[in-house]
Structures are given as structure tokens and as C-alpha cells.
Amino acid sequence: MVEKELSVQLETGLQARPAAKFVQEANRYSSDVFLEKDGKRVNAKSIMGVMSLAIGSNETITLQAEGPDEQQALDSLMTFIEQEK
Amino acid sequence: MIKVRVKDLIERFDLELVAGKDGVHREIFTSDISRPGMEMAGYFTHYPKERLQLMGRTELQFLYDLQSDEIEDRMEQLCTDITPGIVITRGLEVPQALVKAADHAGVPVMRSPYKTTRVISRLTNFLETKFAPSTALHGVLVDVYGVGVLITGKSGIGKSETALELVKRGHRLVADDNVEIRQEDYDTLIGNPPNLIEHLLEIRGLGIINVMTLFGAGAVRNYKRISMVVHLETWEADKQYDRLGLDEDKLNIMDVDLPKATIPVRPGRNVSVIIEVAAMNFRLKRMGINTAEEFSNRLNSVIDDVE
Numbered sequence: 001m002v003e004k005e006l007s008v009q010l011e012t013g014l015q016a017r018p019a020a021k022f023v024q025e026a027n028r029y030s031s032d033v034f035l036e037k038d039g040k041r042v043n044a045k046s047i048m049g050v051m052s053l054a055i056g057s058n059e060t061i062t063l064q065a066e067g068p069d070e071q072q073a074l075d076s077l078m079t080f081i082e083q084e085k
Numbered sequence: 086m087i088k089v090r091v092k093d094l095i096e097r098f099d100l101e102l103v104a105g106k107d108g109v110h111r112e113i114f115t116s117d118i119s120r121p122g123m124e125m126a127g128y129f130t131h132y133p134k135e136r137l138q139l140m141g142r143t144e145l146q147f148l149y150d151l152q153s154d155e156i157e158d159r160m161e162q163l164c165t166d167i168t169p170g171i172v173i174t175r176g177l178e179v180p181q182a183l184v185k186a187a188d189h190a191g192v193p194v195m196r197s198p199y200k201t202t203r204v205i206s207r208l209t210n211f212l213e214t215k216f217a218p219s220t221a222l223h224g225v226l227v228d229v230y231g232v233g234v235l236i237t238g239k240s241g242i243g244k245s246e247t248a249l250e251l252v253k254r255g256h257r258l259v260a261d262d263n264v265e266i267r268q269e270d271y272d273t274l275i276g277n278p279p280n281l282i283e284h285l286l287e288i289r290g291l292g293i294i295n296v297m298t299l300f301g302a303g304a305v306r307n308y309k310r311i312s313m314v315v316h317l318e319t320w321e322a323d324k325q326y327d328r329l330g331l332d333e334d335k336l337n338i339m340d341v342d343l344p345k346a347t348i349p350v351r352p353g354r355n356v357s358v359i360i361e362v363a364a365m366n367f368r369l370k371r372m373g374i375n376t377a378e379e380f381s382n383r384l385n386s387v388i389d390d391v392e
Contacts, residue, residue: 040221042221043223043262045240046262048261048262048263048285048287048293049262049263051282052262052263052278052279052282
């Protein structure tokens with residue numbers, strides 16, 4: 001399992017549209033991906049789960065991936081979260 | 086972690102704030118409640134000052150038999166800087182010395198018109214619910230014939246679609262995709278949706294829909310005790326699925342074992358109907374009717390007769 005703590009750079013945070021894109025990206029990988037904020041852990045492939053966390057800009061979250069393509073999944077999702085727009 | 090403040094108690098139980106207004110934002114950290122009887126007698130060595138203090142007729146009557154300087158001294162010791170609050174029951178009069186000490190230390194003193202034992206049990210219930218251990222799970226929680234069924238499975242297996250069909254068949258949605266679970270007592274799990282996504286369901290191709298505005302208030306529930314788990318997975322030809330129902334598979338969530346059924350998904354298998362039947366079968370078993378076991382016994386007796 002790989003894990004990474006990072007802060008959200010997206011200007012708007014994970015609003016509905018970026019959240020949908022994020023989940024789509026997560027679904028491209030066969031690994032299980034999880035997202036954690038304030039001790040709440042959700043499946044990153046589930047849009048309702050991700051949106052229920054209401055992740056804003058500059059908040060710190062933890063990404064976890066486990067599976068055959070865990071490193072790729074983690075890297076690409078990190079890039080997504082750390083881009084500014 | 087949920088924070089409980091004294092003002093939450095005042096609002097929830099409609100308590101009358103008598104003194105110590107500055108302290109209504111004090112936080113309560115434990116569900117234990119103390120009745121400071123020994124403390125009234127002057128023994129403060131083991132005073133559980135971090136707990137909510139409850140004073141009823143006994144404690145107050147004892148206090149009135151003391152000298153006024155003793156009363157003042159004990160009231161001052163009672164109101165520490167970490168005591169969340171003091172509740173006076175039965176609508177009794179609050180001693181002047183307590184009002185003074187509480188105002189000074191900023192410890193809220195509240196009054197309830199009810200009997201001490203009733204106040205204790207209601208406060209304990211409220212606090213235990215608030216402090217119950219909790220977790221969140223990926224899954225969908227539906228109330229099927231009064232049985233709380235947690236549907237789990239990989240993303241895209243059709244959990245939400247199954248829930249939608251169950252709702253159309255008259256059952257109730259509790260939470261889609263993300264279920265917050267808290268453990269009440271030691272053997273009860275209660276599931277509820279995160280506030281933000283209450284009543285919502287996500288269906289691929291349609292997007293987010295509101296089950297309550299679409300199907301009415303009867304189609305949703307705000308929380309439900311979880312009684313069983315149905316795990317959906319894609320059909321694998323070489324995997325062994327339960328054919329008899331003699332052995333009950335279990336899923337452990339926060340030390341609580343829940344009966345779990347693994348249902349393979351494949352075109353032509355109506356998962357909603359299977360879940361309905363699983364829920365009814367669960368109720369039958371709880372009523373003492375176990376078809377698999379009864380059949381197995383019948384088979385055994387026939388085999389014995391032949392021998």
C-alpha cells in the first residue's frame with residue numbers, strides 16, 4: 001500500500017465538477033483508492049463519498065492506494081489535487 | 086470527533102440556566118455523570134471534576150445541615166475550572182453559595198424539573214450516543230421490510246441501482262455510497278448518511294437524484310440499525326457460492342458481527358428481489374424458522390430410515 005499526505009491546491013477545492021473528474025480519474029485504475037480527511041475515510045472511486053467530505057482549498061488530505069497499479073494511481077491523483085485550476 | 090458543549094444540553098433538555106453563564110461553551114468529554122455526595126461531606130480526594138455533576142434532593146438537604154462557611158468552601162471546591170457543569174434536579178432551589186461560586190469560576194449551573202434518576206438516565210443516554218465510537222463505510226444502507234441491509238461491493242457493481250429499485254418497490258433509502266456507522270451499546274450498529282448527501286442517490290448516466298422529492302417522505306429514513314450485510318460481486322465461475330444457507334458468514338464492524346451474504350451479480354439475476362428475500366429470510370430466522378436447517382434435519386432422518 002502507498003500513502004501520501006498532501007494539501008489541496010485546486011482553487012475551488014473539490015466542488016461537484018472537479019470531484020466528478022477526480023473520481024473518474026480514480027476509476028481508471030484497478031487499485032483500491034481511499035481519501036481521508038479529519039479521520040474520515042472514503043472510497044475515492046465513489047463520487048458521493050468524495051463529495052460528502054466537502055474538501056476545500058488548502059485543506060490537508062491523505063491519499064491511499066492499494067493494488068497492482070497503486071503507484072500510478074497515487075501519482076496521477078496527486079497531480080490532479082496539486083494543480084491549481 | 087463530535088464536540089458536546091453544555092449549551093447543547095441546555096437546548097436538548099430545555100434546562101434553566103441559573104448561574105455561571107460564562108461557561109455555557111464548556112466542552113463535555115465523558116458520558117459519566119457524578120453525584121457529589123461524598124464531596125458534600127468534605128471528601129474531595131477522588132472528586133471526578135471532569136464529569137457533569139448532578140445534585141438532587143439528598144445532596145442539597147445534606148448541604149443545608151452544614152455551617153455556612155463549610156457550604157461556601159465545598160461549593161468553591163465543586164466548581165473547578167474543568168467541571169463542565171452542575172445540574173440541579175427536581176426544580177429545587179439553588180443554594181446562594183453555589184450561585185456565587187459558579188459565577189466566579191464560570192461553571193454553568195442548570196436546573197431541571199424532573200426527578201434525579203430520570204435526569205441521569207436521559208443525560209447518560211444522550212451523552213453515550215454522542216460519544217459512541219464511529220466509522221464510515223463504502224456501501225449503501227437500505228431499510229428493507231424493517232431490516233437494515235448494508236449493501237457493499239466494488240465501485241460500479243450496481244449498489245446504487247439496486248437501492249433505486251428497492252426504493253421503487255416501496256423500501257427506504259438511508260444512505261448512498263458512504264454510510265456513517267456508530268456503535269451504540271456494545272452490539273448495535275446504527276447507520277446514517279453524512280449530512281451533505283442525505284436523501285441523495287447517484288445513478289450512473291443520470292447523475293445525482295433526490296429520492297425524497299422524487300418518491301416522497303416515505304422513501305427515506307434518517308438512520309437505521311444495521312442488521313445484515315449483502316455483498317455484491319461479479320460472478321466468478323470457479324468460486325464457490327453458498328448453496329445451502331446452513332453456515333452464516335459474518336462481517337465484523339467495530340467488534341460487532343453481522344450476518345453477511347455474498348450475492349454474485351450476473352445478467353438475469355434480479356439483485357433487488359434477492360435482497361428482499363434475504364431480508365425476509367433474516368426475519369424468519371430471528372423468529373426461529375430456519376429453512377436450511379429444517380430441511381437438513383429432514384434429509385438426515387430420511388437417510389437414517391433407509392439405513
